[in-house]
Amino acid sequence: xxxxxxxxxxxxxxxxxxxxxxxxxxxxxxxxxxxxxxxxxxxxxxxxxxxxxxxxxxxxxxxxxxxxxxxxxxxxxxxxxxxxxxxxxxxxxxxxxxxxxxxxxxxxxxxxxxxxxxxxxxxxxxxxxxxxxxxx
Numbered sequence: 052x053x054x055x056x057x058x059x060x061x062x063x064x065x066x067x068x069x070x071x072x073x074x075x076x077x078x079x080x081x082x083x084x085x086x087x088x089x090x091x092x093x094x095x096x097x098x099x100x101x102x103x104x105x106x107x108x109x110x111x112x113x114x115x116x117x118x119x120x121x122x123x124x125x126x127x128x129x130x131x132x133x134x135x136x137x138x139x140x141x142x143x144x145x146x147x148x149x150x151x152x153x154x155x156x157x158x159x160x161x162x163x164x165x166x167x168x169x170x171x172x173x174x175x176x177x178x179x180x181x182x183x184x185x186x187x
Contacts, residue, residue, distance in 0.1 A: 053173075055124075055127045055128075055131065056127075056171060056173055056176060058131070059130075059131050059134060059171045060170070060171055062131075062134075062135060062138075063134070063138060063170050063171055066138050066139070066142050066166065067163070067166055067167055067170075069142070070142055070145045070146070070163050070166065071163065073145070073146060073149060074145070074149060074156070074159060074160065074163065077149050077150070077153065078149060078153065078156050078159075079153065079156065080156070082154070082156070083156050083157050083160070084157065085154070086154055086155055086156075086157055086158070087154065092152060092154070092155070095148065095151065095152040095155050095158075096155065096158070098144050098147060098148055098155075098158070099144060099148070099158045099159075099161060099162050101144070102140055102141055102143070102144030102162065103141075103162075103165065105140055106136075106137040106138075106140035106141050107137070109133070109136050109137060109140065110133045110134070110136065110137040113129065113132060113133035113136060114129065114130065114133050114179065116129060117129050117130075117180070119181070123180075123182055126180045126182065127176075127180070130176060130179065130180055134171060137169070138166060138169070141162055141165065141166045141169075142166065144159075144162055145159045145162045145163055145166070148162070
């Protein structure tokens with residue numbers, strides 16, 4: 052089972068790396084704090100909040116499909132799918148911000164930091180799935 056967790060960590064690392072590279076090449080970090088929110092750009096200011104709420108909602112709804120008596124392999128497969136969906140939503144929001152509204156670079160960086168913080172960790176997976184450490 053540790054192989055599946057390693058695979059999940061590699062997928063997460065690739066997503067974080069892709070966003071980091073995108074921001075490195077597309078972002079103008081000299082003007083990161085020069086964000087001006089006006090009526091025409093108000094929608095872009097809500098993208099991080101919408102992505103956060105929607106990603107967590109999708110993650111939790113996907114995890115609800117796991118049956119308590121399901122084998123550990125099946126639980127891990129659903130957890131992997133739920134995690135990828137969650138990360139993809141956050142990653143998409145980061146790229147939407149950097150491409151459509153580069154002035155909002157700071158909000159994209161905050162989303163990137165959040166993406167880094169929700170990395171898969173074995174104790175977290177065990178707790179979320181309600182499995183025993185020996186079952187891994």
